[in-house]
Amino acid sequence: xxxxxxxxxxxxxxxxxxxxxxxxxxxxxxxxxxxxxxxxxxxxxxxxxxxxxxxxxxxxxxxxxxxxxxxxxxxxxxxxxxxxxxxxxxxxxxxxxxxxxxxxxxx
Amino acid sequence: xxxxxxxxxxxxxxxxxxxxxxxxxxxxxxxxxxxxxxxxxxxxxxxxxxxxxxxxxxxxxxxxxxxxxxxxxxxxxxxxxxxxxxxxxxxxxxxxxxxxxxxxxxxxxxxxx
Numbered sequence: 001x002x003x004x005x006x007x008x009x010x011x012x013x014x015x016x017x018x019x020x021x022x023x024x025x026x027x028x029x030x031x032x033x034x035x036x037x038x039x040x041x042x043x044x045x046x047x048x049x050x051x052x053x054x055x056x057x058x059x060x061x062x063x064x065x066x067x068x069x070x071x072x073x074x075x076x077x078x079x080x081x082x083x084x085x086x087x088x089x090x091x092x093x094x095x096x097x098x099x100x101x102x103x104x105x106x107x
Numbered sequence: 108x109x110x111x112x113x114x115x116x117x118x119x120x121x122x123x124x125x126x127x128x129x130x131x132x133x134x135x136x137x138x139x140x141x142x143x144x145x146x147x148x149x150x151x152x153x154x155x156x157x158x159x160x161x162x163x164x165x166x167x168x169x170x171x172x173x174x175x176x177x178x179x180x181x182x183x184x185x186x187x188x189x190x191x192x193x194x195x196x197x198x199x200x201x202x203x204x205x206x207x208x209x210x211x212x213x214x215x216x217x218x219x220x
Contacts, residue, residue, distance in 0.1 A: 004149075032206065043111070043198050043211025044150065087149055091206045094163060095140070097149035 002027040006088055006098035013105050016077045021101045023088030024070040031091040033071050035064050038085045038100065047086075078105045111212035113199050119218045120189045128184045128215045132201030139182050140209060141174055142198040150198055156182060157204075189219045 007022045025033070032051050036044035048057040050066040057064045061082065063074040073086055085100040112131040120126050132139050138157055142150035143166075152166040158179040167174070171190075176182040186193055196216050200209040 006149075034206075034209075041213065043200070043213050044209075046208050046210065049207065089149075094152050094155065094166070095206050095209065096152065097142075099147075099149045 002090070002092050002096055004088060004090055004096050004098040006086075006101050008101060009099070010102040011104070013075075013078055013103070015079055015105055015107050018074070018076045018078070020075070021073040021086055021103070022070060023073070023098055025088075025090050026069075027090050027092045027096075029092055031093070033066055034089045034091070034095070035062075035071070035073055036087040036089065036097075038087055044087055075103070078103075080105045080107050111199055111201055111210055113197075113212035113215050115215060116213065117216050117218075119220060122191060122219055123188050124219075125185065125187045126189055126217065128186075128197050128199075128217070130182045130184070130199030130201075130212060132180065132182070132199070133210060134180075135203070136201035136210075137179075137204045138202045138206075139176055140200045140202075141182070141184050142200065143168075144196045144198055144214070146195075153184070153197075186217075189217075191219050193217060194219045 004025045035047040038044045048064040053068045061076050065072050083105050085102045087100045089095050089097045114129045141153040144150045154174045155163040156176045171187045173185045196214040198214045200211040
């Protein structure tokens with residue numbers, strides 16, 4: 001059965017304290033891995049698509065990387081406005097989401 | 108409009124009542140998706156349309172759930188004889204084609220009392 005697991009469930013960081021979020025997956029046929037950001041009361045907002053091991057994408061303080069079994073979302077020098085839930089999803093002929101990592105960044 | 112629009116934003120239903128949730132996707136987007144999100148969980152796939160064709164409805168939890176997109180644009184998710192376990196946020200998303208870069212609406216929060 002296709003499965004996506006995200007860790008940690010919750011993460012509290014001081015402003016400027018860099019860290020990484022993990023997304024591990026076991027799927028029969030990966031056709032892409034996606035990262036989304038979700039703010040309270042809103043739908044998920046697309047961040048990145050990764051297709052093959054070794055691929056990296058960057059946007060502002062965020063960098064996503066992909067291996068054959070997992071993906072990391074690296075957050076460099078986070079700011080309070082980066083506080084949100086970060087969702088990972090895999091495309092296996094349907095988009096399967098993980099349960100997310102709730103990130104809180106304190107000033 | 109600029110984004111995916113869902114209505115109503117909130118819906119309170121009595122157990123056993125039928126409800127209809129509407130999604131207006133971005134103009135020109137071929138693919139449309141419905142997801143269910145319980146509190147503290149990730150979105151769970153319900154169904155997927157390409158134009159007016161429903162290509163995958165494997166995520167619909169029971170035959171009380173029905174979705175349609177008759178003209179390939181607006182979609183309606185209908186839930187018959189609502190149960191308390193149906194309480195969740197129902198998210199609609201659209202894309203130019205397939206699973207690439209889904210753009211989500213803000214969802215309809217359904218509470219069944």
